[in-house]
Amino acid sequence: MLTSQKYYLMAPGPSMIPERILLEMAKPIIHHRTKAFEAVLEKVRGQLKSVFQTKNEVLLLASTGSGAMEASIVNCFSPGDKVIAVRSGKFGERWAEQAKVFGLNVIPFDVQWGDAVDLNKFELLLNAHGDAKGILCQACETSTGVFHPIETMAKLIKKRSETLFLVDAITAMGITSLPTDEWGLDVVISGSQKAFMLPPGLAMISFSEKAWKFNQTAKLPRYYFDAKSTLDMAKKNQTPFTPAISLIHGLAIALEMIETETLPKLFARHKRLAQATREAVQAVNLELLAKSPSDSITAVVAPHGIDGEKVFSHMQNKYNVTIIGGQDHLKSKIFRLGHMGYCGDFDILAMMGALEMTLKDFGHKFEMGKGVAAAYDHDSWQNIAFLEQA
């Protein structure tokens, strides 16, 4: 529907795409077996390492994040290998199921949706399964907005030479600092449609030296997602198969934007956006789902008597602001707000404005304007250098 009403995409991904990226991808396509494209790949490879905070190669796959989740399994393991899979939401369940389909012996570590990993329980389970070859965990679980204690989990796993830590950072990379090498994250996955400000269809995956060793003996069959052949070609600024050319051109611009902002400011901005959102939401008498909330997504409990799905659809249909609802058993019970990537401080005010109007339409009890005001009030707003030069 054509309308002049401004559209805001404040969902947990895809996130809004900067105009200059859209225009970059709208340029005439070039062939991938050319010096011009190799130069783009070379630049992207270097900048991706900076964002992933790793000296290892960050491989590009022409797939969405779920494809990279599959790549992590087939490149590191053999049928029958034992892995512990943290299941704290939809995406944890997906990864566990995927590992099971490929014949792994999956020990589920079930965490109530909305909770973070309890480190004591995790350590107990880890000790009970000394033969586990891998631990699968989301950094941010997109279905609940929880951020797991990745740094401490990594410390526990790092001691064990025969166990890899595989981290799904699809909704965390480029939002919260995840120093891959410093923390010792063995496999780290991300996707294009969150902090990287692109359409979906491009995935990234890095492997530590330890993970590359696992790769040498991993027996699961792989071809399209084969990491070794992708690495070999990447070193020549090429890909084994036709790459997602237009997305990689867009990625080059996204990485330039991230480089200009600098990583510390990128992380600080996302922290600020998330804090403003959390305070705003609570100021209009709403409750957060996540006990340990991420800076990527805010999951909000739908107020008593109001269907979370209706909050989402009403906000979209009446105010042209897209948030999203809950998944599986949280459907109708929550709604989720995204504040990732190309999201400015004032977008939080816009989102809260639409949310307050929606809540009022549904008869929720709160004082109009309190949410927007709370976002403003937040301490950190006083210290923003909005257009500070890098």
Next chain:
Amino acid sequence: MLTSQKYYLMAPGPSMIPERILLEMAKPIIHHRTKAFEAVLEKVRGQLKSVFQTKNEVLLLASTGSGAMEASIVNCFSPGDKVIAVRSGKFGERWAEQAKVFGLNVIPFDVQWGDAVDLNKFELLLNAHGDAKGILCQACETSTGVFHPIETMAKLIKKRSETLFLVDAITAMGITSLPTDEWGLDVVISGSQKAFMLPPGLAMISFSEKAWKFNQTAKLPRYYFDAKSTLDMAKKNQTPFTPAISLIHGLAIALEMIETETLPKLFARHKRLAQATREAVQAVNLELLAKSPSDSITAVVAPHGIDGEKVFSHMQNKYNVTIIGGQDHLKSKIFRLGHMGYCGDFDILAMMGALEMTLKDFGHKFEMGKGVAAAYDHDSWQNIAFLEQA
């Protein structure tokens, strides 16, 4: 490099993308779990069936064509299953290797690069392997430009209830008529960056009823490429994982353009472009590689003493026209011209102009202008209704 010199992409894929598709994909992205996106998917699903000439669902995968080749294998077979793989070029070898990696018993049917399948030899091999569960063959082999006798091969295979015919139509669908149901093609694959006039990153795959029966007992593990869950979601105008949203929006425009042109005229145009190219190339004393040339790609033998790679790079660097060279053992020996998708009759003249200039630069003996004239001269040019309304 910024230049005002007009750029022509006349490669075997990616092909040129219509401006209106580039602009469609440059619109603000919308979320995939919305009525608006479901409506786009519904329309695309119907129109894809028309192009594939099938009543079965054409599934969309967020991958390139090589991902769909993998999907065809893991969805139809079990480890140890015997398949006959036609290896007549780079892509036939890729599919055979992929099948081998996934534990299939691959009987190679080797065809000299540049030749088409010999039907007598094929029938003999087919009879010698009555237990073959599948035959893998490219419709057009992109590395040589050959079009294989798919219709007759299908007739031979159709008699056998326990054998599937899997056809890689990445560089053939939407160019040459491939009536999937009428001919009895069991699995048909295509990709976005050829006749569908899009960037790479979206693949299509259809399964016959017979193939869906194989799917029920196929034991190879699959998740990202699982056809059954993709089908189940497609019926609800959804996808099991995040789809390639922007490419699907672009596809909707591409399919509208194809519908407006109509299939008979789409096929006739590609036949005309290919014939004009073949006559033009021969008129400047060049030899065609393919004995049975496709209407998608023309592979040309590099003249004695002239390196095919240099023809390709010189044409690009000096004239801003991208064709491409040969692959593997045909590297330097051939160059390949693409005339697919958003390619008009006059583009053949532009391409031939640049090729003639290049050949002259390298001292090849021929009469300047003969190539362009031969393209013009071709009978069929007299009968083009260039802007005929649909």
